[in-house]
Amino acid sequence: MTDKKILIIGGGIIGLGIGWQLAKSGASVTIYDSAKAGRAASWAAAGMLAPLAEAHSEEPELLKLGTQSLACYPQWVEALEADAKMSVGYRVEGTLIVGLEPDDTHQLRHLYTAQQDLGLDVEWLTGREARAVESALSPRVTAAIRCATDYQVDNRLMVKALRRAYQVCGGVMHENSTIERIVVENGVATGVQTQTSFQAADILILAAGCWSAQIKGLPETIVPPVRPVKGQMLALQMEAGITVKNVIRTVRARYPTSVYLVPRADGRLIVGATSEEMGFDTRLTSGGVFELLRGAWEAVPGTYELPLLETWAGLRPGSRDNAPILGETPVENLIYATGHYRNGILLTPITAYEIAKLVLTGETSEIVAPFQLDRFLK
Numbered sequence: 001m002t003d004k005k006i007l008i009i010g011g012g013i014i015g016l017g018i019g020w021q022l023a024k025s026g027a028s029v030t031i032y033d034s035a036k037a038g039r040a041a042s043w044a045a046a047g048m049l050a051p052l053a054e055a056h057s058e059e060p061e062l063l064k065l066g067t068q069s070l071a072c073y074p075q076w077v078e079a080l081e082a083d084a085k086m087s088v089g090y091r092v093e094g095t096l097i098v099g100l101e102p103d104d105t106h107q108l109r110h111l112y113t114a115q116q117d118l119g120l121d122v123e124w125l126t127g128r129e130a131r132a133v134e135s136a137l138s139p140r141v142t143a144a145i146r147c148a149t150d151y152q153v154d155n156r157l158m159v160k161a162l163r164r165a166y167q168v169c170g171g172v173m174h175e176n177s178t179i180e181r182i183v184v185e186n187g188v189a190t191g192v193q194t195q196t197s198f199q200a201a202d203i204l205i206l207a208a209g210c211w212s213a214q215i216k217g218l219p220e221t222i223v224p225p226v227r228p229v230k231g232q233m234l235a236l237q238m239e240a241g242i243t244v245k246n247v248i249r250t251v252r253a254r255y256p257t258s259v260y261l262v263p264r265a266d267g268r269l270i271v272g273a274t275s276e277e278m279g280f281d282t283r284l285t286s287g288g289v290f291e292l293l294r295g296a297w298e299a300v301p302g303t304y305e306l307p308l309l310e311t312w313a314g315l316r317p318g319s320r321d322n323a324p325i326l327g328e329t330p331v332e333n334l335i336y337a338t339g340h341y342r343n344g345i346l347l348t349p350i351t352a353y354e355i356a357k358l359v360l361t362g363e364t365s366e367i368v369a370p371f372q373l374d375r376f377l378k
């Protein structure tokens with residue numbers, strides 16, 4: 001418990017997660033969001049909890065962070081569902097990464113070898129074996145990697161639950177309230193200037209996703225290097241005979257967009273995502289939607305028949321090295337929790353636990369040390 005007044009800029013899943021943990025400990029916490037909390041990247045995401053499927057051998061520290069956050073999920077979900085009194089759609093069926101032609105199989109084999117070298121729990125399947133696991137897969141599937149421990153959560157339900165849990169624990173929320181600037185005096189963050197007033201705070205946490213670099217008032221050298229990376233997405237309605245249980249990801253060596261299909265308990269099948277450096281543009285394009293529909297149809301031909309429920313685009317907060325920025329900054333009382341890029345939902349529990357720990361005890365675990373802002377300042 002701390003008697004410090006904590007102010008969080010950004011009511012996305014990261015800000016809400018940290019806010020919930022701090023409010024739960026009895027702290028005084030206020031979140032400011034420039035729009036409606038949790039309706040940006042947290043809402044747009046697919047909810048894959050995929051440290052293995054997204055693992056790159058050159059990012060072992062990020063893989064470790066993701067794996068540890070995934071390990072926190074059962075305890076996180078249990079506590080959150082208890083506080084919010086609702087389900088967050090946590091599912092543990094696993095992920096299949098599939099290839100559809102020889103070039104894909106080659107790329108898949110390369111990924112499999114890298115995953116094995118990292119000691120990950122993965123299994124190589126032939127096309128036939130993959131179809132035995134997921135009968136809706138195309139006869140064209142040549143091979144697959146089964147990542148039995150890459151799970152999923154319904155991110156929209158988790159946002160709703162976090163919002164509820166945060167407020168049940170006493171957290172205060174200001175929506176549609178833009179922070180004009182962070183106020184720094186003599187190297188110490190003292191509060192924020194909103195559109196109407198100065199709000200003092202003892203601790204400021206910047207968790208504004210891809211908008212984190214837009215907020216004024218920070219010394220130029222420590223502005224977090226975070227940019228928006230657009231992802232177009234859509235949702236189909238699964239029907240009798242065309243149901244998918246596992247998360248399915250494609251590896252497409254000769255196409256610009258590999259896709260993922262994420263089945264929800266309510267019958268929605270989320271299909272994503274493009275990855276585009278288009279600034280803050282969130283318009284859908286026919287090419288983007290075409291690539292998603294084609295990718296989904298190639299992997300699961302039955303998707304051709306399914307009703308199209310929704311299309312949308314979100315902005316991932318990508319840092320300069322695409323890893324999150326977590327922890328203290330050279331400005332006293334200013335903490336960053338941003339830049340989660342493709343792994344925001346996965347990394348929510350570890351971020352929330354570690355940033356809350358930092359606020360309450362002044363310390364973080366070794367695992368977050370590589371993710372401090374200082375890596376960009378050297």
Ligand code: GLY
Binds near residue numbers: 272341343
């Ligand atoms: N994590 C999936 C995505 O960013 O599209």
